[in-house]
Amino acid sequence: MISKKIEKALQGSSAIRAMFVEGKQMAEKYGAENVYDFSLGNPATPAPAAFNTAIKELVDETDPLVLHGYMENAGYTDVRAAIAENLNKRFGTKFDYHNVTMTVGAAGGLNIIFKTILDPGDEVIVFAPFFGEYRQYAANFDADIVTVNPDLETFQPDLADFEAKITEKTKALIVNTPNNPTGVIYKPETMRKIAEILEKKQTEIGHDIYLISDEPYRELVYDGNEVDFLTKYYKNTIVGYSFSKSLSLPGERIGYVVVPDEASDAEDLIRGIEISNRTLGFVNAPSLLQKAVARCLEEQTDVAFYDKNRTMLYEGLTKLGFTCIKPEGAFYLWVKSPVENEEEFVTAGKKYHLLMVKGSAFGCGGYVRLAYCVSPETIQNSMQAFAKLAAEYQLQSR
């Protein structure tokens, strides 16, 4: 007596989440130090001390009726204004509080954006490989995901394929840069071309196409890379942000959505997103957390921590003979499976207590994702396991 959609979901469910549970079970069986769990994007560096200080100060200083009470569904005005101001300072944008809606993480943000713009049968284009949950979010509104192939050398999107896949049903494109699962940052040149294609196609098909920028990894970049604010490239851009990774708060579910005034039907979008926030059951982003992140907008996570992990894992695996895409941001390493069917490779890894996620979960088989948001010790200790795995596939160490 469950719904047909959920009946189907019970069969599939999330490969990442299933592995999260499997990892916990293996840790119980073999000891946590003997399991190398690279499955989940759960930050390994703690929230900045300023976050806990902000929480304690807020609790001590704020009227509890305000701190824990209802506010407008879009969030506290002062919090939204602080975020707008911070973005303006960093990116030269011109947002105001009314452009910002506080959300229950980026997942909540994407769902209320989708609810606001998608009708059944609409198509949402994604660049493979992509965060697999986009499929479920689109399915919530009976819309379809259309995938665009990557360039297998650079993992930038194949723009000819992108242009070919835009139809009258296309309502939106999701861009996720720095990318989960590849760690690649889309080049300014790529973004300019994407915007050009969208502008041209909008005119051709006679309706707007929104670019949804899903950017939980915006601040997680290496080697002096930067990610420009995508509203500058294309006016119909809606931004979904999360503090999960930038402040190491994934369990707290706090983020925001930005709709620029230049977007088509901006006012309706903003109101629609506020209504969706309420009616989809979020009501509003958690109040204490809204106030706390507003006090931590200048804080940064320990990027150097992830950078060291990145180098250690990338160099370690490359030396062992694995083919990896060097990550420019986020905290994932995208590794080519030595055999075409990467599920076989994932299974082989488990023998050595290595937990990797199959690429097909990201719409791109033949690869696996390693989340290196783990302790440096995990990476160090995992090397002997990877060495055994490399030997099993007779890889040539370099």
Next chain:
Amino acid sequence: MISKKIEKALQGSSAIRAMFVEGKQMAEKYGAENVYDFSLGNPATPAPAAFNTAIKELVDETDPLVLHGYMENAGYTDVRAAIAENLNKRFGTKFDYHNVTMTVGAAGGLNIIFKTILDPGDEVIVFAPFFGEYRQYAANFDADIVTVNPDLETFQPDLADFEAKITEKTKALIVNTPNNPTGVIYKPETMRKIAEILEKKQTEIGHDIYLISDEPYRELVYDGNEVDFLTKYYKNTIVGYSFSKSLSLPGERIGYVVVPDEASDAEDLIRGIEISNRTLGFVNAPSLLQKAVARCLEEQTDVAFYDKNRTMLYEGLTKLGFTCIKPEGAFYLWVKSPVENEEEFVTAGKKYHLLMVKGSAFGCGGYVRLAYCVSPETIQNSMQAFAKLAAEYQLQSR
């Protein structure tokens, strides 16, 4: 370029929320002390001190990677176990952690229950008057709300009408006791009869009907009233709970769902609810808040505060000649409009800075709802305004 559903929603939206915004505007114009805003169920008594203490202790004592990190989508096991144990102690139930899923408030809980059980075209029965957002929640899954008339003397549901309205399409019934907006508690006799009807009809139509008990007001009861745990009456009961009112945390969005093992397909329901929690974009209930409420399960809100308000408002309005249903729980007073079209009455009230919500927003015209979760001064000062309103309608004071 917004979706058709949201286009429609932009026209309607929430009468309660619109009034919340209007109330803030009136307060700015006339001064907060001169506006009598009875529109929103925003608790007026602060969260127990223990809640803020719990927050501070958690932040000081807990590894931030655990406190702010991902956990299973259903919530921390220790939190779920603590809630199960607390329910067992209070109600003699036999729940375990696996029966409990932590949710983003009751609104989040109802949406993931609906996502788990509803197919398009299914019907959900509600007893009028009812919390109007149920309509939107059902519409999220293309299901329909079917309303059952109340007995206009007692505001218990009309059970003959209920039985008549169960069809093959009926998938669920929502019961909300103590009731928003009437403050009425459904009698044990009513609940027994509801269970009987459901059992009979399940056999007749050949499939399960779930009773969804939406109980944010469980602990808000007066005169020694009690609300029994509805899983005892009917095995296919799913409970949605929120700490919004019981701990005065409406902005924090924290609650839970209980699926008893006796419910049909309990295991599928539990897994479906966990998947829905993730895929609808909640992912999990806010982690710090999960841990904090688990430490406050023995805490109570200041029921005496609301009780005084209840008496003052009920007696004051009755004396002025208004006809009111005496509330047994929750913090709402259900008042008969002196004119058939209660919207006219609501508009008349605004002249005296009285903000009331029209009964039609709850599927029951001819009445208005007053939320008396306000300061006692607001009620006291509002009496002269109600007196003018009574005079306008030539009510006879008693």
